[in-house]
Amino acid sequence: MAIIVQKFGGTSVGDAERIQRVAKRVAATARKGHRVCVVVSAMGKSTDELIALANQVSSRPHPRELDMLLTAGERISMALLSMAIDELGQEAISFTGSQAGILTDTAHGRARIVEVRGRRVSETLAAGKIAIVAGFQGVSATADVTTLGRGGSDTTAVALAAYLGADSCEIYTDVDGVYTADPRVEPTARKLNELAYEEMLELSSCGAKVLMVRSVEYARNHDVPIHVRSSFADTPGTWVRKESDLMEKAIISGIAHDTSEAKVTISSVPDRPGIAARLFRALADAGVNIDMIVQNIAAGGQTDISFTVPRSDLDRAEELLRPIAEEIDAAGVLTDRNVGKVSLIGAGMRSHPGVAARTFEALAEAGINIEIISTSSIRISCVVKADDVERAVQVIHEAFRLSDEVVYEEESPSAAAAE
Amino acid sequence: MAIIVQKFGGTSVGDAERIQRVAKRVAATARKGHRVCVVVSAMGKSTDELIALANQVSSRPHPRELDMLLTAGERISMALLSMAIDELGQEAISFTGSQAGILTDTAHGRARIVEVRGRRVSETLAAGKIAIVAGFQGVSATADVTTLGRGGSDTTAVALAAYLGADSCEIYTDVDGVYTADPRVEPTARKLNELAYEEMLELSSCGAKVLMVRSVEYARNHDVPIHVRSSFADTPGTWVRKESDLMEKAIISGIAHDTSEAKVTISSVPDRPGIAARLFRALADAGVNIDMIVQNIAAGGQTDISFTVPRSDLDRAEELLRPIAEEIDAAGVLTDRNVGKVSLIGAGMRSHPGVAARTFEALAEAGINIEIISTSSIRISCVVKADDVERAVQVIHEAFRLSDEVVYEEESPSAAAAE
Numbered sequence: 001m002a003i004i005v006q007k008f009g010g011t012s013v014g015d016a017e018r019i020q021r022v023a024k025r026v027a028a029t030a031r032k033g034h035r036v037c038v039v040v041s042a043m044g045k046s047t048d049e050l051i052a053l054a055n056q057v058s059s060r061p062h063p064r065e066l067d068m069l070l071t072a073g074e075r076i077s078m079a080l081l082s083m084a085i086d087e088l089g090q091e092a093i094s095f096t097g098s099q100a101g102i103l104t105d106t107a108h109g110r111a112r113i114v115e116v117r118g119r120r121v122s123e124t125l126a127a128g129k130i131a132i133v134a135g136f137q138g139v140s141a142t143a144d145v146t147t148l149g150r151g152g153s154d155t156t157a158v159a160l161a162a163y164l165g166a167d168s169c170e171i172y173t174d175v176d177g178v179y180t181a182d183p184r185v186e187p188t189a190r191k192l193n194e195l196a197y198e199e200m201l202e203l204s205s206c207g208a209k210v211l212m213v214r215s216v217e218y219a220r221n222h223d224v225p226i227h228v229r230s231s232f233a234d235t236p237g238t239w240v241r242k243e244s245d246l247m248e249k250a251i252i253s254g255i256a257h258d259t260s261e262a263k264v265t266i267s268s269v270p271d272r273p274g275i276a277a278r279l280f281r282a283l284a285d286a287g288v289n290i291d292m293i294v295q296n297i298a299a300g301g302q303t304d305i306s307f308t309v310p311r312s313d314l315d316r317a318e319e320l321l322r323p324i325a326e327e328i329d330a331a332g333v334l335t336d337r338n339v340g341k342v343s344l345i346g347a348g349m350r351s352h353p354g355v356a357a358r359t360f361e362a363l364a365e366a367g368i369n370i371e372i373i374s375t376s377s378i379r380i381s382c383v384v385k386a387d388d389v390e391r392a393v394q395v396i397h398e399a400f401r402l403s404d405e406v407v408y409e410e411e412s413p414s415a416a417a418a419e
Numbered sequence: 420m421a422i423i424v425q426k427f428g429g430t431s432v433g434d435a436e437r438i439q440r441v442a443k444r445v446a447a448t449a450r451k452g453h454r455v456c457v458v459v460s461a462m463g464k465s466t467d468e469l470i471a472l473a474n475q476v477s478s479r480p481h482p483r484e485l486d487m488l489l490t491a492g493e494r495i496s497m498a499l500l501s502m503a504i505d506e507l508g509q510e511a512i513s514f515t516g517s518q519a520g521i522l523t524d525t526a527h528g529r530a531r532i533v534e535v536r537g538r539r540v541s542e543t544l545a546a547g548k549i550a551i552v553a554g555f556q557g558v559s560a561t562a563d564v565t566t567l568g569r570g571g572s573d574t575t576a577v578a579l580a581a582y583l584g585a586d587s588c589e590i591y592t593d594v595d596g597v598y599t600a601d602p603r604v605e606p607t608a609r610k611l612n613e614l615a616y617e618e619m620l621e622l623s624s625c626g627a628k629v630l631m632v633r634s635v636e637y638a639r640n641h642d643v644p645i646h647v648r649s650s651f652a653d654t655p656g657t658w659v660r661k662e663s664d665l666m667e668k669a670i671i672s673g674i675a676h677d678t679s680e681a682k683v684t685i686s687s688v689p690d691r692p693g694i695a696a697r698l699f700r701a702l703a704d705a706g707v708n709i710d711m712i713v714q715n716i717a718a719g720g721q722t723d724i725s726f727t728v729p730r731s732d733l734d735r736a737e738e739l740l741r742p743i744a745e746e747i748d749a750a751g752v753l754t755d756r757n758v759g760k761v762s763l764i765g766a767g768m769r770s771h772p773g774v775a776a777r778t779f780e781a782l783a784e785a786g787i788n789i790e791i792i793s794t795s796s797i798r799i800s801c802v803v804k805a806d807d808v809e810r811a812v813q814v815i816h817e818a819f820r821l822s823d824e825v826v827y828e829e830e831s832p833s834a835a836a837a838e
Contacts, residue, residue: 016475023476050495056435057442058502065505068513069498072491076469079488083477086484094487099562120562143518143539 002167003125004029007039007135007157011174012231013077014044022172022231023084026130030090035125037164038092039135039157040081042073063108067137067147071097074134074153082132092130095120097137097145101163102156104138104146111138111146113155113218116163125164133160151212158215162222169219169226171211176230177238178203178210180402181255185390188403192253193236196243196347199253200226202379206343207258216240243347251348251355252400257393259340259386261291261308263371264317268302268331275328276305282320288313292341292374292381306372308383311337339371340389343381344396350377362399368392421586422544423448426458426554426576430593431650432496433463441591441650442503445549449509454544456583457511458554458576459500461492482527486556486566490516493553493572501551511549514539516556516564520582521575523557523565530557530565532574532637535582544583552579570631577634581641588638588645590630595649596657597622597629599821600674604809607822611672612655615662615766618672619645621798625762626677635659662766670767670774671819676812678759678805680710680727682790683736687721687750694747695724701739707732711760711793711800725791727802730756758790759808762800763815769796781818787811 006026013019022040030036041047050069054061061069078094085092101117124131135153138146148155154171161169178200181189195203197220204213210228219226219240229237269275276295283290293307309317314335321333349355359380363370368391372383384392397403425445432438441459449455460466469488473480480488497513504511520536543550554572557565567574573590580588597619600608614622616639623632629647638645638659648656688694695714702709712726728736733754740752768774778799782789787810791802803811816822 016472019476053435053495053499054502057438057499058506061502062505065498065501065511065513068501068515069495072494072498075491075494076472076488079484079491080472080476082484082487083473083480086481087477087479092484094484096487096564145515 001033001035003035003037003164005037005039005157005161005164005166005169006172007153007170008041008081008172008231009153009174010041010044010047010077012172013040013081016080019043019077019080020084023081023088025231026081026092027085027088027090030130035128037121037125037131037133037160037166038081039133039153039160040074040077041135041153042070043077043080046073046076064144067108067145070147071134071137071145074136078132078134085130085132090130091128092132093124094132094134095124096134097156098139100131100133100160102133102138102159104140104148106140106142106144106146108144108146110149111140112214113138113148113159116159118160118163121160122164148214151215154212154215155218158218158222158224158226161224162218166224169224171226171228172231173210173228174231175210176233176235177228178208178240179254180252181393181397182208182257185257185393186255186397186403189397190403190405192238194239194241195253197240198243198378199345199347200240202343202345202376203254203256206256206341206345206379206381207260208254208256211240250346251352252344252346252402254345255393255396255402256343256345257340257389258343259389260311261339261341262311262314263306263308263336263339263383264314264321265304265306265334265336266321266325266330266332267304267334269305270329271301271303278328279305279321279324282324283309283317286316286320288317288320292372292383294372294374308339308341308372338386339383340386341381341383342389342392342396343379344400345379347378349379356380358399359396362395363392366391366395368395420452420454422454422456422583424456424458424576424580424583424585424588425591426572426589427460427500427591427650428572428593429460429463429466431591432459432500435499438462438496438499439503442500442507444650445500445511446504446507446509449549454547456540456544456550456552456579456585457500458552458572458579459493459496460554460572461489462496462499465492465495483563486527486564489566490553490556490564493555497551497553504549504551509549510547511551512543513551513553514543515553516575517558519550519552519579521552521557521578523559523567525559525561525563525565527563527565529568530559531633532557532567532578535578537579537582540579541583567633570634573631573634574637577637577641577643577645580643581637585643588643590645590647591650592629592647593650594629595652595654596647597627597659598673599671600812600816601627601676604676604812605674605816605822608816609822609824611657613658613660614672616659617662617797618764618766619659621762621764621795622673622675625675625760625764625798625800626679627673627675630659669765670771671763671765671821673764674812674815674821675762675764676759676808677762678808679730680758680760681730681733682725682727682755682758682802683733683740684723684725684753684755685740685744685749685751686723686753688724689748690720690722697747698724698740698743701743702728702736705735705739707736707739711791711802713791713793727758727760727791757805758802759805760800760802761808761811761815762798763819764798766797768799775799777818778815781814782811785810785814787814
């Protein structure tokens with residue numbers, strides 16, 4: 001007997017028929033003798049519909065009330081799923097985030113889980129019943145209802161899996177796992193059997209939408225094995241878990257791409273201490289998320305600073321930066337919406353030199369110009385023209401032969417063997 | 420400064436525009452310096468839509484889960500109303516039944532309020548903010564979400580008014596008060612300025628839909644003045660409060676009618692002790708609501724027992740009664756769906772003889788046959804053919820000159836004066 005947390009997203013519970021299909025899957029897991037806790041999102045587009053209603057009555061809906069409103073969504077899906085499971089002859093009880101003990105801070109709309117007091121959930125499982133928990137929502141210390149922000153249901157599922165000491169946290173989605181690249185961009189992309197938390201974190205941060213960063217962080221911190229799999233098929237998906245010696249030793253796990261950002265360059269910035277701090281403090285205070293900051297070595301006492309921001313924040317960022325640029329005697333603020341980011345991620349990169357070189361070669365051979373480069377120990381990201389993004393994914397995928405089932409080895413295998 | 424509870428039903432908050440209209444009214448009341456607690460129902464037909472969804476996934480939705488599902492309805496309307504008020508520059512905070520401390524028993528779908536622990540609501544009002552509370556819902560001692568059944572939002576409003584010691588509980592509805600008869604049936608029906616709890620109780624029990632029985636009972640028990648008024652106009656409506664010497668002394672307050680019931684007659688029942696108990700125990704155990712039981716004096720050791728039941732329960736009642744009738748040697752079970760009930764209600768009836776006689780005369784003159792009569796100290800009810808119901812309302816309304824503004828006096832004023 002295992003304890004299993006299963007999370008179903010909005011598409012999986014989009015209508016009565018799909019809810020019945022999910023019910024069958026949950027009931028089947030329970031009939032195998034497992035203890036099952038299910039986490040659900042709101043049905044299909046219902047969250048969007050509620051937001052539209054809020055915008056009809058208010059120009060700037062109060063965050064507390066917006067959370068109160070949106071949490072109606074999971075309430076509906078969880079009660080319906082519970083009834084549908086009941087109909088199949090299994091006992092199921094639904095719990096709101098509050099009832100399930102998902103305690104959060106008070107940051108409405110983007111609350112963080114601070115503790116799980118899931119006594120009612122664990123008692124339900126211990127009694128041989130199925131617990132259905134509303135994803136995305138919690139309750140603050142002031143007894144106000146909160147939401148966890150985008151992808152919050154994944155975090156709820158992982159947090160409950162950690163609390164329950166679950167054997168696995170199954171994230172059901174409309175794809176059947178994590179791929180070496182987005183299969184819509186690279187048709188030969190291969191489903192990964194497993195990858196390490198750190199790799200998944202980088203993939204998620206770099207635009208892979210299958211799991212949200214925060215849920216992977218939580219899983220890593222609490223060592224919860226995540227199993228990403230399809231709601232529509234019964235095949236195994238991708239395991240995300242602690243890096244271990246037993247893991248496949250692929251150098252590159254996958255390629256993520258992201259076209260939601262824009263590039264900002266502040267040119268000819270005087271190379272004085274405190275200048276960068278000045279710029280980025282202003283942006284941080286305005287709540288603009290910065291990614292990929294690059295500053296070149298100063299030449300002639302001046303340097304260019306480039307970074308990427310979410311495209312939706314670009315206008316605000318520019319507005320903030322223009323007066324500061326003037327103040328600090330920079331030459332100007334250049335912006336470019338027409339960019340995209342391609343990232344290679346792989347834990348094996350740490351012990352294999354030459355990955356960066358091969359990447360740049362592949363892009364150069366394809367005539368793709370790299371505008372910004374940034375790297376971590378397990379990631380290489382390149383900003384290229386938006387129109388080049390898909391081809392960049394394809395040529396890198398090909399260069400590292402990611403569609404091959406075999407574990408990829410560096411050209412000089414001795415390099416790896418020597419470690 | 421007064422404390423005022425305002426309750427708005429589903430029609431009043433049916434869409435974004437109506438919610439904004441309600442917000443204006445609430446904000447206006449608050450701007451007059453009053454402390455306002457608002458109770459809302461779910462938007463328009465949303466409860467029906469949720470029930471339809473439940474029926475799609477389950478043949479018999481679990482009552483606990485159905486309550487969980489339905490309570491999403493008020494959650495949506497209360498959050499939207501709160502935002503809309505916020506938009507007008509007033510601070511409003513919404514509370515679920517549970518957050519507002521509406522503690523109930525565990526009877527899902529028809530829970531009764533056992534206590535109000537409304538600290539958060541009273542603190543909100545004390546802080547000069549508007550509290551928006553979800554009607555119809557509460558929380559049980561087992562921390563499960565419950566609903567109060569049909570008309571439950573009125574009861575929530577009255578219970579909060581009692582808890583807060585409110586000066587009045589305003590029930591906003593699509594009519595502008597309580598009338599001497601249903602104006603759709605009797606166009607000359609007159610709006611009442613006030614009536615006593617007991618009269619309203621009888622009116623509600625006899626088919627007047629403007630207030631549900633339970634909310635009036637709660638108001639009587641806690642002496643909460645109710646003001647029934649229109650959501651669409653600003654005119655005063657009808658006050659329902661404790662009977663006092665200052666009240667208008669109308670003999671008849673109004674006429675209610677009800678065509679939702681059916682008549683059952685068990686004929687030639689042996690006149691032995693315990694027979695009636697046997698019959699009605701069986702119905703009670705099956706949850707069939709009985710109204711208007713009439714048993715005539717036995718003739719030849721036999722009697723007929725007639726009563727009314729909700730039409731929706733008729734088949735079940737008949738099925739239960741047939742074998743019992745046989746067992747007790749009754750002649751048979753006769754049923755009639757084609758009946759209706761007309762009731763006159765008036766506290767003044769107690770001190771004015773002749774009301775019954777005049778009622779029967781009016782019906783006789785109109786050629787309307789009375790099938791069952793039952794009375795209380797302030798009510799006379801007659802079961803007639805369904806087709807005669809509307810005319811019965813009209814002729815009785817006319818007989819007692821209920822459309823006249825003047826206080827009606829008996830033909831012999833000395834009879835009243837002599838008391």
